[in-house]
Amino acid sequence: MMLSDRVARGIAAGDVVQVFRRWAAPRVRVGGRLHTSAGIIEIVSVDPVAPRDISDQDARKAGESSAQAVRAAFRGAADDPVFRIAVRFVGPDERVELRSQADLSEPDIEEISAALSRLDRASRRGPWTSAVLDIIAKHPGRRAGDLADLMGRDKESLKLDVRKLKNLGLTHSLDVGYELSPRGAKYLKIIASE
Numbered sequence: 662m663m664l665s666d667r668v669a670r671g672i673a674a675g676d677v678v679q680v681f682r683r684w685a686a687p688r689v690r691v692g693g694r695l696h697t698s699a700g701i702i703e704i705v706s707v708d709p710v711a712p713r714d715i716s717d718q719d720a721r722k723a724g725e726s727s728a729q730a731v732r733a734a735f736r737g738a739a740d741d742p743v744f745r746i747a748v749r750f751v752g753p754d755e756r757v758e759l760r761s762q763a764d765l766s767e768p769d770i771e772e773i774s775a776a777l778s779r780l781d782r783a784s785r786r787g788p789w790t791s792a793v794l795d796i797i798a799k800h801p802g803r804r805a806g807d808l809a810d811l812m813g814r815d816k817e818s819l820k821l822d823v824r825k826l827k828n829l830g831l832t833h834s835l836d837v838g839y840e841l842s843p844r845g846a847k848y849l850k851i852i853a854s855e
Contacts, residue, residue, distance in 0.1 A: 662689050662746070668724050669697035673750045677724040681715065683735040683743045700754050705747035712743050719745070759830030760842030765851065773848050776829055786818075793822050794841065794849060797832055801840035808838075 662682065664672070671677030682688070689695075693704045712735070715728045725731050735743065765773075781788035796808050805823070809816040823839055826832045831845030841849065 662695060664695065664697050664702065666698045669699035669702065671724040672697075672702050672748050673699040675750070678722050678749070679719070679745055679747045680723050681710070681719075681731050681735070681743060681745055683712075683737045683741050685737065685741045687744055689746060694751065696754050696756065699750070701751040702748050703751050705749050706745075708745050708747075709742050710745040715743075715745075756827060756830050756833075760827075760833055760844050762830065763843035763847040765844070765847055770848065770851055773829065773831070774852075780822075780825055789822055790826065793819070793826060794831065794845060797823070797826075797839050798841050798846070798849060800838075802835055802838040804838050 662680075664680065668677055668680065687707045689704045689707060691704055691706055695702045695704070712732050715731055717727050720726065720728045720731045723731060725734070762769075777790040780790050792812065796812055800808060800811070803811075805820050806816045809819040812819065823832055826845070827834070831842055831848060832839050833842050
């Protein structure tokens with residue numbers, strides 16, 4: 662589930678405590694966590710709700726001006742169920758701090774290299790981490806679909822791989838596309854000089 666920056670910041674501030682989604686089936690689970698622009702958000706509950714039962718007060722708790730605004734924002738088929746998803750702010754996303762740590766020691770380099778090797782070994786496609794880091798370095802801000810085309814890959818598997826690199830603090834998402842984090846750029850620079 663994606664949350665807009667405005668909604669994520671509202672959750673972090675405690676002003677937003679729920680969101681509404683229309684899906685054929687729930688796409689989040691109780692206890693699941695989302696990494697957002699504002700930090701980590703946990704799913705507290707997922708309950709079906711009739712759209713007509715959403716009140717203006719419910720809408721304000723979702724960061725919207727009215728129940729009509731909530732209903733107007735629904736996507737998906739009109740006959741799909743609507744879910745009220747209670748959320749809570751857990752804390753800052755540790756990856757944000759990690760990606761800014763560009764002063765890499767020898768143990769840091771070894772740890773990153775080992776993590777990348779594990780990802781490469783676990784892949785059914787074979788090694789991919791160097792190629793993905795390289796294409797992001799060469800084409801910052803490019804959409805995932807464009808990068809996938811350049812690599813001859815499908816977009817969805819590339820996005821999953823970029824997320825794995827993001828979890829290591831090596832990349833981060835832009836409004837459109839990705840770029841290497843300071844940590845990722847420094848790691849590539851050090852590796853290239855060896």
